[in-house]
Amino acid sequence: MTETIKTTCTLDCQDACGVEAEVENGRVVRLRGAEDHPYTEGFLCIRLNRYLDRLYSPERVTSPLQKTKGGWRGISWDDAIDLAAGKFRAAVDEYGPATILYFASSGSFGISNRYNVRLFNRLGGPTVASGSLCLSAGVAGMVQSLGQSVSPAPSEMMNSRMIVLWGRNPAAYSIHMVPLIRKARERGAEIVLIDPVRSESAKLCGRHYAPRPGGDGYLALAVCKYLLEEGKADREFLENAAANAAAIERMCHRFSWEELSAGCGLSVETLREIATLFGVNHPAAVCMGRGPQHYRQGAETTRLILAACAVSGNLGVKGGGYNYNSDFWGPFDRSLNGGEFATSHRTAPKATIGEAILSLKDPHIRAAYIHGGNPVTQCPNSRKVARAIRSIDFVTVVDSFMTDTAECADLFLPSAMFLETRDVRPAGWNPYVGPVMPAVPPPEGVRPDWEIVGLLARKLGIEDPHLGQPVEEFLQASLAPIEKHGLDPARAINEVFRNPGCPRVPFEDGVFATPSGKFEFLEEWEPDENPEVDERYPLRLLSLKYQRYQSSQVPESKQKEAETTVWLHPETATRFGLGEGVSGRLHSPSGECEVRFALDEGLRRDVCLARSGGWLKKGHGVNVLTADVLTSSGECSGYYETRVCPVARA
Numbered sequence: 121m122t123e124t125i126k127t128t129c130t131l132d133c134q135d136a137c138g139v140e141a142e143v144e145n146g147r148v149v150r151l152r153g154a155e156d157h158p159y160t161e162g163f164l165c166i167r168l169n170r171y172l173d174r175l176y177s178p179e180r181v182t183s184p185l186q187k188t189k190g191g192w193r194g195i196s197w198d199d200a201i202d203l204a205a206g207k208f209r210a211a212v213d214e215y216g217p218a219t220i221l222y223f224a225s226s227g228s229f230g231i232s233n234r235y236n237v238r239l240f241n242r243l244g245g246p247t248v249a250s251g252s253l254c255l256s257a258g259v260a261g262m263v264q265s266l267g268q269s270v271s272p273a274p275s276e277m278m279n280s281r282m283i284v285l286w287g288r289n290p291a292a293y294s295i296h297m298v299p300l301i302r303k304a305r306e307r308g309a310e311i312v313l314i315d316p317v318r319s320e321s322a323k324l325c326g327r328h329y330a331p332r333p334g335g336d337g338y339l340a341l342a343v344c345k346y347l348l349e350e351g352k353a354d355r356e357f358l359e360n361a362a363a364n365a366a367a368i369e370r371m372c373h374r375f376s377w378e379e380l381s382a383g384c385g386l387s388v389e390t391l392r393e394i395a396t397l398f399g400v401n402h403p404a405a406v407c408m409g410r411g412p413q414h415y416r417q418g419a420e421t422t423r424l425i426l427a428a429c430a431v432s433g434n435l436g437v438k439g440g441g442y443n444y445n446s447d448f449w450g451p452f453d454r455s456l457n458g459g460e461f462a463t464s465h466r467t468a469p470k471a472t473i474g475e476a477i478l479s480l481k482d483p484h485i486r487a488a489y490i491h492g493g494n495p496v497t498q499c500p501n502s503r504k505v506a507r508a509i510r511s512i513d514f515v516t517v518v519d520s521f522m523t524d525t526a527e528c529a530d531l532f533l534p535s536a537m538f539l540e541t542r543d544v545r546p547a548g549w550n551p552y553v554g555p556v557m558p559a560v561p562p563p564e565g566v567r568p569d570w571e572i573v574g575l576l577a578r579k580l581g582i583e584d585p586h587l588g589q590p591v592e593e594f595l596q597a598s599l600a601p602i603e604k605h606g607l608d609p610a611r612a613i614n615e616v617f618r619n620p621g622c623p624r625v626p627f628e629d630g631v632f633a634t635p636s637g638k639f640e641f642l643e644e645w646e647p648d649e650n651p652e653v654d655e656r657y658p659l660r661l662l663s664l665k666y667q668r669y670q671s672s673q674v675p676e677s678k679q680k681e682a683e684t685t686v687w688l689h690p691e692t693a694t695r696f697g698l699g700e701g702v703s704g705r706l707h708s709p710s711g712e713c714e715v716r717f718a719l720d721e722g723l724r725r726d727v728c729l730a731r732s733g734g735w736l737k738k739g740h741g742v743n744v745l746t747a748d749v750l751t752s753s754g755e756c757s758g759y760y761e762t763r764v765c766p767v768a769r770a
Contacts, residue, residue, distance in 0.1 A: 121145065126154055128545040128554030128616075129168055130538040132226035132254075134445070135296050136547035137164055138616060141539055141559035148172060148539055148559050157616060159274065159550040165295050175537055180520050183565040185532040192532070197567070197575070204531055205579035207487050207514040208243065215483040217244030218464040221512070223473070224249070225493025227519075228535075228569070230543030230556055231452065231598045232591055235570045236491060238458035242582045245462025247485060251469045251755025253498055258413035258444050260754030261422025265430075265640050266626075267633025272405070272441035273624040274300055274550050279439025282310040282401035286425060287336065288409030289664075291320035294549070297407070298324065310401050314339070314394075315411070317662065317729060318722025329394060330724050332385030333660040333760055336412040337647065338375075339384040339391065340424035344431045345372040346395030354433025361436070361630045363638040368427050371645055383647065385724075398432040403440035411662070414760040416648055419753035423642040430639050436627035445548055450621025451601045452546075456586060456594070470495070471757035472748045474504035478511065491518035491535070491569060496525040497735055500746040500757055501710045506736065518572060524736045535569050536562035544595050544613055551622035555614050570594070657708060657763035659692070663732045663742045684713055684740045686766065687720040687729040696766050704768040706730075708745040717766065728764060 122144050129137040138157025142150040151171060155162035174180075184200035185192045195203075211219045222240045224233060240246040252259075259269045277283055277300045290297035301324050305311050313325040316333045331339050347353040348369060358365040377388045384391070398404060406429050412421050426435075426442055434440035468476035473495055477485050488509065496506045502524070509515055509528040517529040526532055543556035562568065567575070570591045577587040586594055592613065599609040605620035627639075634640050686706055693699055698717045706715050706728070715730070723729060734740020749758030 125557055125559040126555075127539065127557040127559060130228045130230050130543065130545050130556055131167060132229050133165070133167075134294065134548030135160055135165075135550065136545050136552065136554055137168060137296075138554055139164070139168070143559055146560060148175065157552070157554070158618075159547070159552055160296050163296065171539075175539055177521070179522070180563075181522055181532060181534045182563045183534060187530050197565075200531060200533060201575045201579050204516050204533075205576055208489075208576075209580060211487040211514075212243055215486055216464065217462070218247050218466045219483040219486040220246040221468065221477065221485045221488040222246040222248050223470070223488065223490040223493065223495060225253070225470075225495070225498065227492040227494070228538050230545045231595055232543045232570045233492065234457045234598065235573045235587065235591075235594065236489075238456060238584070239573045239577055239582070239587060240489070241458035241462045242577070242584055242587070243580070245464035245466075246489075247464075247466040247468050247480065249470045249473055249495075250467035251471060253470050253757045254410055255413070255445055255756070256754035257418030257751040257756035258408065258410070258422045258754070260751075260756075261413065261419040261426065262442070262444060264419065264753070265423045265426045265634070265642070266442075267635075269445050269447045270622065270626045271443045271446045271549055272626060273622070274443075276439055276441065276625060277301070277304050277309075277405050278307065280304055280309050280403055280405040281439065282312065282397060282404040284312045284314060284404060284406045285321055285325065286314045286406055286408045287411035288407045289315070289319040289321045290407070291324060296550075310397060312394075312397060316724045316727055317664075318720075322722070327397075329386065329390065332383075332724070333662060333727055334415045335384030335386075337383075337417065337421040337424040337645065338380045339386065339394065340421070340428040341372060341375060341645075342377070342380040342384070342391040343395040343398050343428040344368055344424075345375070345377070345380065346392055347399055347431050348372055350399065352399040353431045357430060357433050357435070357639075361632070361639055362430065363634070363636040363640045364643065365641065367641045367643045368431060371642070385726075398428065402433060403437045404429075404432065404434050405439060405441055405443060406434070407443040411760065413751070413756060414758055416749060416752055416758050416761060418751040418756055418758065420642060420645055424645070427641055430641070435639065436625065436630060438625055441626065443549065446551070446622050450546065450553075450619040451605065453598050453601050456598055458584075458586075469750055469755040470499060471750050471755060473499050474501055474508040475748060477508035478504075486513045488512050488515045489518075490515065490525060490529070494519070494523040494525045496528060497523065497733070497741055497743060499748070500743055500759060501748040502736055502741055502743040503711055504748065518569060520566075524741070527737060533572055534566045535572065536566050540566070541568040541570075542591050542595070544599065546619060551619045551624075552616055553612070553619050554616045654763055657765050658726070659764050659766065660727045660760065661706075661708065661742075661745060661762040661764045662727055662729050663746060663759055663762075664729065684715045684730060684734055684742055685718050686715045687718045687723060688766065689723045689725045690719045690721060692723075692725050692728070693717060693719055697768050698766060702768055704766060706745060706764050706766055708747070708762055708764045710747055710762070711744040713742065713744050714739065728766065
């Protein structure tokens with residue numbers, strides 16, 4: 121018997137694909153895209169097409185495990201929940217709720233994750249791993265200038281005369297944007313790539329400009345300077361919709377063309393060429409990727425790119441706008457996380473979580489609950505993170521595989537995967553929300569995250585109707601606010617619907633969500649980076665996501681595919697006595713790792729490129745090198761502040 125179950129992908133990706141799971145005899149045998157999904161339209165990425173390998177991997181853990189002096193041993197769910205609840209209660213009673221670290225990431229993304237947050241808030245409020253490893257500096261910059269994080273509907277690109285992929289690589293990581301770009305190009309739109317790397321998306325673009333990594337702010341300011349000096353700025357916007365237009369004019373006057381050129385690593389002529397494109401192609405849509413905000417001043421860079429959109433008159437207009445991230449929670453009920461029960465509100469940034477764990481006092485971290493992520497592999501300075509997690513008295517990890525982080529834990533609780541559980545998944549860029557429906561039950565001995573939390577709540581003696589209710593009721597309660605938009609929450613949890621919190625053209629009325637109600641330019645900018653090269657570590661390391669797998673969700677059996685390969689420009693390789701396929705090491709102030717070098721003429725000569733996601737226990741993992749640097753706003757990781765030196769094997 122064959123059955124088709126419609127669901128929504130929960131991988132940490134902005135697209136939230138509509139999926140059809142074909143089930144035969146209780147087993148998912150095929151995944152295909154749901155052709156009736158209004159955005160993803162039946163096409164799945166390579167990561168999701170390989171997902172069944174992960175779902176049915178023989179390496180998957182399917183029973184609770186406790187670490188003993190002799191190694192891991194299987195235990196029952198009752199014993200596991202007794203152990204975890206006892207440790208958490210003892211830590212709270214003796215040292216206070218802040219002694220518990222709650223680390224949640226987005227390995228499986230959905231509304232039901234608020235179950236977990238609510239549980240620990242009912243205990244008084246843990247130390248929460250805050251910020252983001254991927255996007256929060258950019259979000260902070262959007263909120264500071266726009267008042268909220270919201271992007272135009274993707275379909276608006278059909279009205280664009282120019283699309284700028286600013287550090288974004290949709291051909292690899294936003295694949296459903298690709299057909300839109302192709303259609304826009306067929307309609308005459310100019311497609312421009314701004315990226316230190318000639319990525320897969322370069323084939324979509326008529327022009328490619330490669331600024332110095334970290335130089336994006338200088339480039340954006342150059343666009344503003346040119347438009348203001350040449351009388352091509354949108355004066356109506358500056359006078360009526362901006363709170364402080366004088367600030368951007370002062371900043372442009374302060375920096376000379378030569379300074380901007382040196383800062384971004386492009387000639388003055390090239391800067392003027394790029395700025396001219398903004399002057400003659402209107403409306404223009406800027407699609408920013410994660411890279412430009414992975415520096416200390418990631419939020420400031422975001423605001424400068426937004427300034428270029430504002431000065432060129434591309435905010436609040438059809439076909440224009442700034443495409444980065446939308447507030448995917450929209451109008452959903454955020455109070456269900458139970459924040460009113462918390463007496464402690466201590467945080468520890470994910471970007472510096474290793475240092476935070478080791479240094480936090482009054483109280484020290486005594487216990488931890490980690491789910492939806494693999495911080496040892498994902499976070500910067502991996503070895504410090506591993507050392508820090510091992511220093512905690514009791515660590516519970518909820519996962520499906522024995523990851524680097526799980527190896528550091530005391531208790532392992534096996535969780536269901538998205539084809540085995542119930543949830544609701546908002547997208548991060550397109551405006552749609554989709555139901556997550558179980559195609560098959562989880563293996564015996566495996567529990568969904570929300571069920572694990574319910575078991576812990578009961579054992580901890582927490583009487584809470586939300587933690588004890590079926591997940592469908594929790595989801596419906598979360599969506600209750602959409603009723604005022606004419607939507608039925610009971611129906612919405614079972615079908616794809618348009619998120620009413622995502623307007624098609626944000627700020628079309630000229631009103632922004634800032635305190636002033638207007639667009640707010642960055643007032644001052646003091647670049648904190650010296651473009652001068654440190655000869656000890658002369659290259660900038662760009663650690664991009666591994667295309668075939670999501671973050672660190674790489675099965676052990678596939679770790680050879682995730683071998684730490686480092687790409688260099690051929691001239692750079694020659695400079696260091698390296699060549700194609702040569703083995704060696706990469707050094708940074710944080711550590712070193714074994715790598716294999718490869719050549720790529722599409723790279724700048726001052727960078728090297730690596731893929732993240734490999735596991736330390738398999739001898740991979742580029743994050744042993746990355747700097748645990750915190751951005752100035754948004755508590756994001758400044759991954760790309762990392763400088764390295766390649767060395768051939770003796």
